[in-house]
Amino acid sequence: xxxxxxxxxxxxxxxxxxxxxxxxxxxxxxxxxxxxxxxxxxxxxxxxxxxxxxxxxxxxxxxxxxxxxxxxxxxxxxxxxxxxxxxxxxxxxxxxxxxxxxxxxxxxxxxxxxxxxxxxxxxxxxxxxxxxxxxxxxxxxxxxxxxxxxxxxxxxxxxxxxxxxxxxxxxxxxxxxxxxxxxxxxxxxxxxxxxxxxxxxxxxxxxxxxxxxxxxxxxxxxxxxxxxxxxxxxxxxxxxxxxxxxxxxxxxxxxxxxxxxxxxxxxxxxxxxxxxxxxxxxxxxxxxxxxxxxxxxxxxxxxxxxxxxxxxxxxxxxxxxxxxxxxxxxxxxxxxxxxxxxxxxxxxxxxxxxxxxx
Numbered sequence: 001x002x003x004x005x006x007x008x009x010x011x012x013x014x015x016x017x018x019x020x021x022x023x024x025x026x027x028x029x030x031x032x033x034x035x036x037x038x039x040x041x042x043x044x045x046x047x048x049x050x051x052x053x054x055x056x057x058x059x060x061x062x063x064x065x066x067x068x069x070x071x072x073x074x075x076x077x078x079x080x081x082x083x084x085x086x087x088x089x090x091x092x093x094x095x096x097x098x099x100x101x102x103x104x105x106x107x108x109x110x111x112x113x114x115x116x117x118x119x120x121x122x123x124x125x126x127x128x129x130x131x132x133x134x135x136x137x138x139x140x141x142x143x144x145x146x147x148x149x150x151x152x153x154x155x156x157x158x159x160x161x162x163x164x165x166x167x168x169x170x171x172x173x174x175x176x177x178x179x180x181x182x183x184x185x186x187x188x189x190x191x192x193x194x195x196x197x198x199x200x201x202x203x204x205x206x207x208x209x210x211x212x213x214x215x216x217x218x219x220x221x222x223x224x225x226x227x228x229x230x231x232x233x234x235x236x237x238x239x240x241x242x243x244x245x246x247x248x249x250x251x252x253x254x255x256x257x258x259x260x261x262x263x264x265x266x267x268x269x270x271x272x273x274x275x276x277x278x279x280x281x282x283x284x285x286x287x288x289x290x291x292x293x294x295x296x297x298x299x300x301x302x303x304x305x306x307x308x309x310x311x312x313x314x315x316x317x318x319x320x321x322x323x324x325x326x327x328x329x330x331x332x333x334x335x336x337x338x339x340x341x342x343x344x345x346x347x348x349x350x351x352x353x354x355x356x357x358x
Contacts, residue, residue: 009091026169051122063094088113092130106354176279184256186271189221207310253278263290281326295333
């Protein structure tokens with residue numbers, strides 16, 4: 001099976017790390033795990049973050065040139081389907097539908113967002129392109145049940161919707177860690193939703209006893225000074241580790257007691273999967289997206305605020321046996337639902353629905 005793959009928001013070989021890049025890489029790995037040959041069709045980044053009509057016009061012109069090139073490449077390589085990861089109004093797939101139509105092959109989308117309210121305003125042209133791509137898809141895979149709501153509402157014709165649980169780019173988990181070190185938070189230090197999560201963390205820490213706990217923060221970004229100011233009242237109990245590579249972060253997971261991340265407006269959060277794969281219990285709020293990747297458990301409602309999170313942290317910090325049980329259950333959950341074998345099987349089931357088989 002030979003497939004064309006495209007990620008218009010951020011290509012898997014983009015130099016800057018992000019969750020989007022990590023998921024693009026994981027999707028290719030899952031397809032290759034099932035035996036497919038995957039060609040990264042294009043690295044054209046279609047993102048327009050400001051609603052710039054000139055930029056949109058330039059990107060549409062670049063996309064037309066790519067369509068011509070890729071039709072020839074697809075015929076030469078014998079692509080049997082085209083798969084695009086992440087199509088939405090700020091970074092629509094301007095290429096895949098045309099190439100798939102020209103080659104007469106199925107067009108599949110992974111993570112497509114419907115935003116018809118954007119069909120007027122500065123992103124109107126790109127929003128229409130994103131809607132056109134979503135309408136053209138034979139299959140749309142969605143990561144979270146929240147995503148499925150608008151996809152179901154605006155489903156086109158006989159289009160198939162398939163739940164693809166978020167997953168890690170590995171086929172097994174290691175031996176469970178012993179969750180007995182400091183608490184851990186993992187998140188970029190940037191304005192917006194990430195900073196909102198750090199505010200909740202600071203509010204929660206203020207309700208813990210003055211001693212007996214410590215927190216490490218893995219991540220960096222433009223809002224570091226603001227996050228450091230939030231954590232300043234706790235002195236050396238909070239340690240900043242900076243941006244860590246995958247190996248270093250794995251070591252940190254294995255020497256932590258739990259992951260603490262509220263998850264404000266997280267799409268789903270790969271850090272939750274990574275921590276659980278290492279055998280860590282998670283303290284998070286019960287939010288859409290987040291609940292799609294967490295093992296079954298007790299996660300406070302956001303409306304209950306910092307007091308509920310503090311109570312949950314105190315319960316876990318004072319009960320090592322509970323941490324161990326929760327960590328083991330979390331690891332088993334990830335092993336069953338959120339690794340390459342399960343993801344590969346789901347992706348190939350979608351290809352089969354389009355008549356594409358290994």
